[in-house]
Amino acid sequence: MANKTQPNDLKVADYLNQISPESRQADCRKILEMMRDISGWEPRIWGSKLANGIVGFGDYHYKYDSGREGDFFRLGFANRVQNISxxxxxxxxxxxxxxxxxxxxxxxxxxxxxxxxxxxxxGVLRDIMKKGLRLMAEKYPL
Structure with missing residues (x-):
């Protein structure tokens, strides 16, 4: 069974533009630039609907012992009602x-x-992102 959350052709700019209030949108734009800087990859929207999408960077293929396999992003964020994830x-x-x-x-x-x-x-958030990508590269080489 594959992962239901897949990349699509929705525009990252459209995702960001629909975020309110403006302060939350500004935070998401800054996180986007951090992740772009750290990863070197261009973002894609993962998920079938813009409002519930996730901005993801990079990808990898996983396969569990159970037989479940799929593709997912290596680093990402999402605007949610209560928080930024x-x-x-x-x-x-x-x-x-x-x-x-x-x-x-x-x-x-x-x-x-x-x-x-x-x-x-x-600065600590950047360190977390860098370490996460490094750990991913060890487990799922590029």
């Missing part, structure tokens, strides 16, 4: 030090939730 695909289990220094956030398995960039240390 930041995805690093190896998950955050090896990021205790960075998370302790990050600032105000909540956690999921591969998802970091922040309300706004001003709540966190952007």
């Amino acid at each position: 930041i995805y690093i695909m190896p998950g955050y289990q090896d990021f205790e030090d960075e998370l302790a220094r990050l600032g105000k956030h909540k956690m999921g398995k591969s998802c970091l939730y922040i309300k706004r960039l001003s709540d966190i240390d952007e």
